[in-house]
Amino acid sequence: MAPKDPLLGPLKVCVLNLQSDGNVVTDSHPHLSSCCELLEQVLRKGLQQPVLSLVHRDYWHCFEQLHHQDTCGRLSTLSLAVEQTRVCRKLLSAQGRGRYFLRLALSRKALSQCFTHLLHTPRVLEWYSPALSILRNEEFLEPLMSLLLVLSHMEFKLDVENCSFLDESWLLPVRDVYEVVPCQEVGMVLRYLSGRVFILELMPGSQAHVDRFISPGDIIDEINGTSLRNSKNGQAGVILSRLRGCPLSIGVLRWRAHDGTVYRPLVKLLRTLRTENPHLQLGPTPCPQTASSSQRPASQCLKEGRIVYIVKYLGKANIGMFGGKEVLQHAIPQVLHKNLPSKEVLLDMKETHLTCTDRNSSLKLFEHHYPEISCVGRFAQPDYTVFAFCVAESPETPQSTGFYCVAFRASSVKECEDIVCRIATGFKHTEWFV
Incomplete structure (x- = not known):
């Protein structure tokens, strides 16, 4: 029986497991990290270290050399992947760059092509031992x-921006993008530790606190495309100050892993944070995608990753030329006295505006940006579940159309309070610039 290399058997099992699902392979696939780790071991096996050199050679240096050999433009796919890896500021080591490169190759269906170029470059292939390397053994090759x-023909949909922990581990954290409307302050207390920007606290009433998208223990990975990997104290604050009043796109790394446990590479760092801040409370994962339907009230649902409230739309009434909060207690009864049939609707409060959609027909009833809303509040009656807001029907010419009071009924007092607070915070934090 012909000898077998101990790495090829497990690699074959991982490839078959990836292939068996028949679907697109994402970062959450249970066999992805094992497959990548085995590919890494194959590339490291028999890789010889240079004599009289202080630099430890890794397989990334092999692919980087192939890029230098591309003088005629023949290796365009490889060259683009190598160049993208070299300029990525989230990677600090050759190990991290090599892992990032392998993920790029999988995503672009170019893994076999990259290995083929390596095998056809004698000057680089000589770095491998003929006696130990799989790459120089025709029987194993x-x-x-x-x-x-097989891997190159599979569909990989990987988040290549989620690479800040590749220097330490193949196991990647949950990464989300937090879109913030223009505001003066996001409202986060930060702590810089080991080149990471941790969130310690959210200021009550701030945009971050109201949005409920981010929680203490999470890491700010980047802001508007600027990486905060290995950042110095105060760097995030400088970036946020420079972008004050502008829309923000914040890359967030969750402290909780895909399986709900603490992300393993963060255990020691979170322990240090708790030692320094005994009152630190790691909040629940705020990303609504991770919450099961059994954990959400029946009066809530998810839409594009946001919590959407299921309420009763009671109707609207014209209340004249004044839309201040003082009119609500008189305006809401005007709507109720119409005795219009209520509709079950989805009230979706987005970053810059809210929409109301008929739950049964999916027909959008109306949409209002927060600056159009003049006031919002609850009706002072025994059950306190009726709330309303006043809005100019035509914001461009409010003097000719007047204001309308739009009324709803929530399923509970608490939910009524939550909705009112979210609408109020929406037009409080939203700013429009000319």
Whole structure:
């Protein structure tokens, strides 16, 4: 029986497991990290270290050399992947760059092509030991290339921006993007630790606190495309100050992993944070995608990752030329006295505006930006579940159309309070610039 390399068997099992699902492979696939780790071991096996050199050679240096060999433009796919890896500021080590490169190759269906270029570059292939390396053993090379060809025909949809922990681990954190409307302050207390920007606290009433998208223990990975990996104290504050009043796109790394446990590479750092801040409370994962339907009230649902409230739309009434909060207690009864049939609607409060959609027909009833809303509040009656807001029907010419009071009924007092607070905070924090 012909000898077998101990890495090829487990690699074949991982490839078959990835292939068996028949779907697109994402970062959450349970066998992805094992497959990548085995590919890494194949590339490191038999890699010889240079004599009289202080730099430890890793497989990333091999692919980087292939990029230098591309003098005629023949290796365009490889060159683009290598160049993208080299300029990524979230990577600090050769190990991290090599892992990032492998993920790029999988995403672009170019893994077998990259290995083929390596095998056809003698000057780089000589770095591998003929006695130990799979790449220089013809008997092992054929089954390896067959597996790489299978991987190159599979569909990988990987978040290549989620790479800040590749220096330490193949296991990646949950990464989300937090879109923030223009505001003066987001309202986060930050702590810089080991080149990471941790969130310690959210200021009550701030945009971050109201949005409920981010929680203490999470890490700010980037702001508007600027990486905060290995950042110095105060760097995030400088960026946020420079972008004050502008829309923000904040990349967030969650302290909680895909399986609900603490993300393992963060255990020691979170322990240090708690030692320094005994009152630190790691909040629940605020990303609504992770919450099961059994954890949400029946009066809430998810739409594009946001919590949407299911309420009763009671109707609206014209209240004249004044839309201040003082008119609500008189305006709401005007709507109720109409005795219009109520509709079950979805009230979706987005970053800059709210929409009301008929739950049964999915027909959008209306949409209002927060600056159009003049006031919002609850009706002072025994059950306190009726709330309303006043809005100019035509904001461009409010003097000719007047204001309308739009009324709803929530399922509970608490939910009524939450909705009113979210609408109020929406037009409090939203700013429009000319």
